[in-house]
Amino acid sequence: MLNEIILAGFGGQGILFAGKILAYGGLMDNKEISWLPSYGPEMRGGTANCSVCISDDPIGSPLVLEPNYLIVMNTPSFDKFIGSVQPGGKVFVDSTMVDRTTDRDDIECFYVPASQLAEDNDMTGMANIILLGKFIKETSIISLDTLQKAFEKAIPPKKAPLIDVNMNAINIGGQV
Amino acid sequence: MERNLMKGNEALAEAALRAGCKCFFGYPITPQTEISAYLAKKMQANGGVFLQAESEIAAINMVLGAAATGTRCMTSSSSPGISLKSEGISYIAASDLPCVIINVERGGPGLGGIQPSQSDYWQATKALGHGDFQLLVFAPASVQEMVDMVVKAFDKADEYRMPAMILADGLLGQMMEPVTFPEISSEQMPKPWACDGTKMNREHNIINSLYLQPETLENSNISRYERYKKIKDTETDAEIYLCDDAEIVVTAFGATARVAKSAVNTAREQGIKAGLFRPKTLWPFPVKEINESCKSAKKVLSVEMSMGQMIDDVKLALECRLPVSFFGRVGGVIPKPSEVLEEIKKLGGAD
Numbered sequence A: 001m002l003n004e005i006i007l008a009g010f011g012g013q014g015i016l017f018a019g020k021i022l023a024y025g026g027l028m029d030n031k032e033i034s035w036l037p038s039y040g041p042e043m044r045g046g047t048a049n050c051s052v053c054i055s056d057d058p059i060g061s062p063l064v065l066e067p068n069y070l071i072v073m074n075t076p077s078f079d080k081f082i083g084s085v086q087p088g089g090k091v092f093v094d095s096t097m098v099d100r101t102t103d104r105d106d107i108e109c110f111y112v113p114a115s116q117l118a119e120d121n122d123m124t125g126m127a128n129i130i131l132l133g134k135f136i137k138e139t140s141i142i143s144l145d146t147l148q149k150a151f152e153k154a155i156p157p158k159k160a161p162l163i164d165v166n167m168n169a170i171n172i173g174g175q176v
Numbered sequence B: 001m002e003r004n005l006m007k008g009n010e011a012l013a014e015a016a017l018r019a020g021c022k023c024f025f026g027y028p029i030t031p032q033t034e035i036s037a038y039l040a041k042k043m044q045a046n047g048g049v050f051l052q053a054e055s056e057i058a059a060i061n062m063v064l065g066a067a068a069t070g071t072r073c074m075t076s077s078s079s080p081g082i083s084l085k086s087e088g089i090s091y092i093a094a095s096d097l098p099c100v101i102i103n104v105e106r107g108g109p110g111l112g113g114i115q116p117s118q119s120d121y122w123q124a125t126k127a128l129g130h131g132d133f134q135l136l137v138f139a140p141a142s143v144q145e146m147v148d149m150v151v152k153a154f155d156k157a158d159e160y161r162m163p164a165m166i167l168a169d170g171l172l173g174q175m176m177e178p179v180t181f182p183e184i185s186s187e188q189m190p191k192p193w194a195c196d197g198t199k200m201n202r203e204h205n206i207i208n209s210l211y212l213q214p215e216t217l218e219n220s221n222i223s224r225y226e227r228y229k230k231i232k233d234t235e236t237d238a239e240i241y242l243c244d245d246a247e248i249v250v251t252a253f254g255a256t257a258r259v260a261k262s263a264v265n266t267a268r269e270q271g272i273k274a275g276l277f278r279p280k281t282l283w284p285f286p287v288k289e290i291n292e293s294c295k296s297a298k299k300v301l302s303v304e305m306s307m308g309q310m311i312d313d314v315k316l317a318l319e320c321r322l323p324v325s326f327f328g329r330v331g332g333v334i335p336k337p338s339e340v341l342e343e344i345k346k347l348g349g350a351d
Helices: A015-028 A074-086 A116-122 A128-139 A144-154 A161-174 B010-020 B035-041 B056-068 B081-082 B086-096 B119-126 B141-159 B170-174 B213-236 B255-268 B289-294 B311-319 B337-348
Strands: A002-010 A034-037 A046-053 A071-074 A092-093 A109-113 B004-007 B023-026 B049-051 B071-077 B099-105 B135-138 B163-169 B176-179 B240-241 B246-252 B274-277 B281-283 B298-304 B324-328
Touching: A002 A074, A015 A046, A015 B004, A015 B176, A015 B240, A034 A074, A034 B010, A034 B170, A046 A074, A046 B049, A046 B311, A071 A074, A071 A128, A074 A116, A074 B119, A092 A128, A109 A128, A116 A128, A116 A161, A128 A161, A144 A161, A144 B281, B004 B010, B010 B035, B010 B099, B010 B141, B010 B163, B010 B170, B010 B176, B010 B255, B023 B035, B023 B056, B035 B049, B049 B056, B049 B311, B056 B071, B056 B081, B056 B086, B056 B099, B081 B086, B081 B099, B081 B311, B086 B163, B099 B170, B119 B163, B119 B281, B119 B311, B141 B176, B141 B281, B163 B255, B170 B255, B176 B298, B240 B255, B240 B289, B246 B255, B255 B274, B255 B298, B255 B337, B274 B289, B298 B311, B298 B337, B311 B324
Parallel strands: A002 A071, A071 A092, A092 A109, B023 B049, B023 B071, B071 B099, B099 B163, B135 B163, B246 B274, B246 B298, B298 B324
Antiparallel strands: A002 A046, A034 A046, A034 B176, B004 B176, B135 B281, B240 B274
16 A cells, blocks of 8 residues: 655745654554655745655655645645645645645545644644644554554654653544 | 665765765766765765765866776756856766766756656757766665665676766655665775875876877777777666567556556556666667567557657667557656556557
């Protein structure tokens, strides 16, 4: 099973980090994985996106063109990628940041006010992880145990307290 | 062995350290700057020298100096920066010095763009500077191969006393994949030619690329080409995938080969007998291997992120016995598997 995921938003929203956590999850589950960021001027405040592939088999092109999962945190990225989602795919939208919905009825769309939830819970800057929590709940790609291990691997030891903070954000997203 | 998740650029840099690289001279340029950044952090702790030079030209001439002392050394850049290094590379080749040069290609010509490209194939394999010389050119297609090939490049550069290049691209440099680091022997070939001090018990070694006597210069060229001949006979390497009964063989290297492989797999599912030939060494080009992989082929398709460069070597290697067509995207556009599949289907149609 090849899972092809696009994560997209503004630079600074933690798009690339959220993608890395998914990739680390795949690593912990001994899957084949690839993580490919957009690089260059986008990273300095423009739009940022990354392609993540998680698969049982070796991965061909790491560039995802037609994702079966889309995690999207701003309107330009929503407009850019919503049409490319495979029929039957699932889309996770930060509805605080994206002011529109899709009329596609062949995909499942979850609208989560992730940025608002982050602010309400004193977790400004963690909307990416809250949205990831919803993603984890609605897909069976990665278990919560695996995700815990992914944070432990991705977060350096001197920042270890952030592991619990991230898992809290995941739980908030999972309860939406 | 532990699987790590690393960017291609960082994995390559870590592998260079483990392979005993003690000097890195470079100048930043997207999309390879993580190599410099990684080595800036780690080189000193490994007992080596990291130096950000004032320019690419300075960096390659520092490599020449370090290589002359027999020290394992490396520089890294991306397309426009490699052009700047070309004079120095010619001097290094003419001085018979080993070193490793990384090119994480971006779109060209000129300043071009910063997205992935393979349009420096000709430069790397035919003319990376003036005069008759070659580099060993390795073409990784995964983060793991970025590691394995840089280790091999250091060994082979020492063995043949010549520069070796890793020809990667922005996609391989920027992507993360699982990677494991192999056990690397700390043993290196003795370098009796190195200018590392006579300790008063031998004659001076001289490293030089200036020969004003035509016969002497001719002889130095001839002896270098004798080495090149041995390399062509023994150092080619390629991946041959589903070629046994393939009627259409797709040729592609590096990141493009991954796209091509996806297309070949889909073609097979649709009943088209397609296969993939992927050179891992671009110089020497795997002539014997491509002929083996094309033994049942009727048509060949070269897929590249260029306007068509490797296709020349494909035709030469096959001595134009088979029709070779081309599909390429340029400027930083990565070909889609569906586009390559369309090209395969076109060839699979009427003869």
